[in-house]
Amino acid sequence: MGEIKNTEIFDILSSEMELSFSMKNRLRQICIYADIAGIDMESIRKELIDKGVLPCTDKNGSKKALAEIYDNVACAF
Amino acid sequence: MSHALFENIYVEKRAASDRVTLGILKRLGCDEPVYIDHYKDIFDRKKEGRNLILAHNPGKRLYEGAPVCQSFGNEHFYYSPGVMNCVYDCEYCFLKGMYPGKDMCIFTDLEETFTELEDLERQFPVYVCASYNTDLTAIEDITGFIAAWCERVRDHENLSAEFRTKCSRTDIYSKLPVSDRAIFAFTLSPDDIALKYEKGAPGPAARLKAASAAQEAGFPVRLCIDPMIYVRNWRDIYGQLAETIAGSLDTALIKDISIGSFRISDQYLKNMRKKMPDSLIAQYPYICEDGYYQYPEKVRICMEGFMKEALKKSCGNVSIFDWRS
Numbered sequence: 001m002g003e004i005k006n007t008e009i010f011d012i013l014s015s016e017m018e019l020s021f022s023m024k025n026r027l028r029q030i031c032i033y034a035d036i037a038g039i040d041m042e043s044i045r046k047e048l049i050d051k052g053v054l055p056c057t058d059k060n061g062s063k064k065a066l067a068e069i070y071d072n073v074a075c076a077f
Numbered sequence: 078m079s080h081a082l083f084e085n086i087y088v089e090k091r092a093a094s095d096r097v098t099l100g101i102l103k104r105l106g107c108d109e110p111v112y113i114d115h116y117k118d119i120f121d122r123k124k125e126g127r128n129l130i131l132a133h134n135p136g137k138r139l140y141e142g143a144p145v146c147q148s149f150g151n152e153h154f155y156y157s158p159g160v161m162n163c164v165y166d167c168e169y170c171f172l173k174g175m176y177p178g179k180d181m182c183i184f185t186d187l188e189e190t191f192t193e194l195e196d197l198e199r200q201f202p203v204y205v206c207a208s209y210n211t212d213l214t215a216i217e218d219i220t221g222f223i224a225a226w227c228e229r230v231r232d233h234e235n236l237s238a239e240f241r242t243k244c245s246r247t248d249i250y251s252k253l254p255v256s257d258r259a260i261f262a263f264t265l266s267p268d269d270i271a272l273k274y275e276k277g278a279p280g281p282a283a284r285l286k287a288a289s290a291a292q293e294a295g296f297p298v299r300l301c302i303d304p305m306i307y308v309r310n311w312r313d314i315y316g317q318l319a320e321t322i323a324g325s326l327d328t329a330l331i332k333d334i335s336i337g338s339f340r341i342s343d344q345y346l347k348n349m350r351k352k353m354p355d356s357l358i359a360q361y362p363y364i365c366e367d368g369y370y371q372y373p374e375k376v377r378i379c380m381e382g383f384m385k386e387a388l389k390k391s392c393g394n395v396s397i398f399d400w401r402s
Binding site for chain 1: 311372376
C-alpha cells in the first residue's frame with residue numbers, strides 16, 4: 001500500500017462516502033496518483049458536491065461517487 | 078574486480094570454465110572474479126549498485142509468451158531468459174517488478190537453449206524473443222549473444238528471433254549474419270517520456286539512427302511504441318513521435334510497428350509501487366483485468382487508436398499491430 005502525502009483530501013472524501021475496505025483502498029490509490037500528477041482533488045470534490053453526488057450516505061451512491069472521482073482523475077488528460 | 082558497468086563480477090563455480098564465461102571475463106578485463114555457488118546468492122539481494130553474475134540456467138530456457146505480449150501472428154511464440162536484467166533503468170519496465178535489484182545475470186550456457194530449440198524447430202516454426210528480460214544489443218560487446226543468435230537463425234529455417242532494444246549503436250549490424258528472420262525491434266518513446274522515464278537509455282533520435290543502420294544492413298526492423306504512457310500532453314508528444322519516425326526512416330522498409338499502452342501483471346505492479354512510491358507510472362490507479370493491470374478502457378482505446386491513426390497518416394501503409402492482435 002502506498003502513502004498519501006496530503007492525507008487531508010482522502011480523509012475528507014472518506015468521511016463523505018460509505019466505503020467498503022476495497023473501495024477505501026481504491027480511493028487511497030486515486031489520491032496518491034492525483035497528488036503525484038498534480039490533479040486538483042479539491043475542485044473535483046466541489047464539482048461533485050455541486051452536482052449532488054457528494055456527500056452520500058449509502059453504498060450505491062458511494063459507488064457512483066467513487067466512479068466519478070476515478071473518471072475525473074484517471075482520465076484527466 | 079569491478080568494471081565501468083558493474084561493481085563486482087561473480088561467476089558460478091560450475092560456469093567457471095565455459096568458453097562463453099572465459100570470453101566475457103576477457104572482454105571485461107577481469108582476471109579475478111568472485112566465485113560463488115549459485116547466482117541467487119547474489120542476484121536475489123536488494124541493493125542499489127549493479128553486479129554482473131555469470132551462471133548456468135538451472136530452470137527453463139524457453140517460456141511460452143505471456144498473454145499481454147505481442148505474438149505478431151506467430152503461433153509458436155517463446156521468449157528466452159538468457160540474460161536477466163538490463164543496463165537501462167526504465168521506470169515503467171516490468172523488470173523492476175520482476176527482479177529484486179539491479180544485478181545482471183548472464184546465463185553462459187546459451188548452447189543449451191539452442192539444443193532445446195532444435196526439438197521445437199523439428200515440430201513447427203518457432204519465434205523467439207531473445208532479448209526479452211534484457212537489452213541484448215546494448216551488451217553485445219560483452220556477450221556476443223546477438224551474433225550467436227543471428228548465426229543460428231540464418232542456419233535454421235524454422236527459427237525466427239526478435240531482438241528488442243533501445244540501443245543506439247550503429248556499428249554492429251554490418252558485422253552480423255543477415256537473415257530476414259532476425260528482427261531488430263526498436264522501442265521508441267517521445268522525447269519527453271524518454272527523458273523522464275528511460276534513465277540511461279539513448280534518446281529516440283539515436284535509436285532511429287540505429288534502426289536505419291539495421292535496415293541498411295538488410296535486417297527487418299520493427300518499431301515498438303510500447304508501452305505508451307498516459308501523461309498530460311500525450312496527444313502532442315505521441316503525434317510528434319509519429320512524424321519523427323516518418324522523417325527518420327524509409328517507412329517502406331519498416332517490417333511493422335507495434336503499439337500498446339502500459340500493462341503489467343498484478344504482482345509486478347505491487348513490487349513497483351513499493352519500490353517507487355513517487356512514480357507517476359507505478360502509482361496510476363490501473364484497472365485489473367485477468368491478473369493484469371492496465372489503463373481503463375476509455376484511456377486505452379483513446380491512446381492506442383490515436384497512435385494508430387497518427388502512424389497511418391505519417392507512415393502510410395505500414396503494418397500496425399496492437400498487443401491484442
